[in-house]
Amino acid sequence: MNINLVKFIVPCIDSIIAKNFYKRIFGFGSIKEEDKTIIVKINNTLKFKLEECEDYINNHYIFEVDEEYFKFIISNIKKEKLYFGDDINNLENKKIKKTSTKNEIYFIDPNSHLFQIYSKISFNPQ
Known part of the structure; x- marks a missing residue:
């Protein structure tokens, strides 16, 4: 069986702060930004979806x-x-x-x- 995790939702208080932190620490780049949701590329197959929410x-x-x-x-x-x-x-x-x-x-x-x-x-x- 071949199975790959391709996207994981990361709940955030502030997605912009999270995006900038991941860029500075890990070198991750954002590939899509809409409203308060940002997609960050981890590698060729995995992405984080930074999603703002009040309760997480x-x-x-x-x-x-x-x-x-x-x-x-x-x-x-x-x-x-x-x-x-x-x-x-x-x-x-x-x-x-x-x-x-x-x-x-x-x-x-x-x-x-x-x-x-x-x-x-x-x-x-x-």
Whole structure:
């Protein structure tokens, strides 16, 4: 079976603030803007639909990225002096969780959604 998630609705208090945040931190670009709804391209197949609403729940988004992109995200988070942490219960210690298989961080976006970003570590025997 072939199944792909192609669009995910991200509830927002302010879709413009969310769009700009995702652009600065992740490099995501918007591809469509109407009223208070913005479509943001994550990659060739996945898009976020940033949709403003008054009542919403906070979501937990988990992304696996390559090592280079992980460093790019960390660099942008540090440039903006944002809080991040190495544990879901410690989002302000500004540490990266490092194991033998992956690097990982957690942080909160402007709409209080929790992001978990990790990169599998490539084994490179010397």
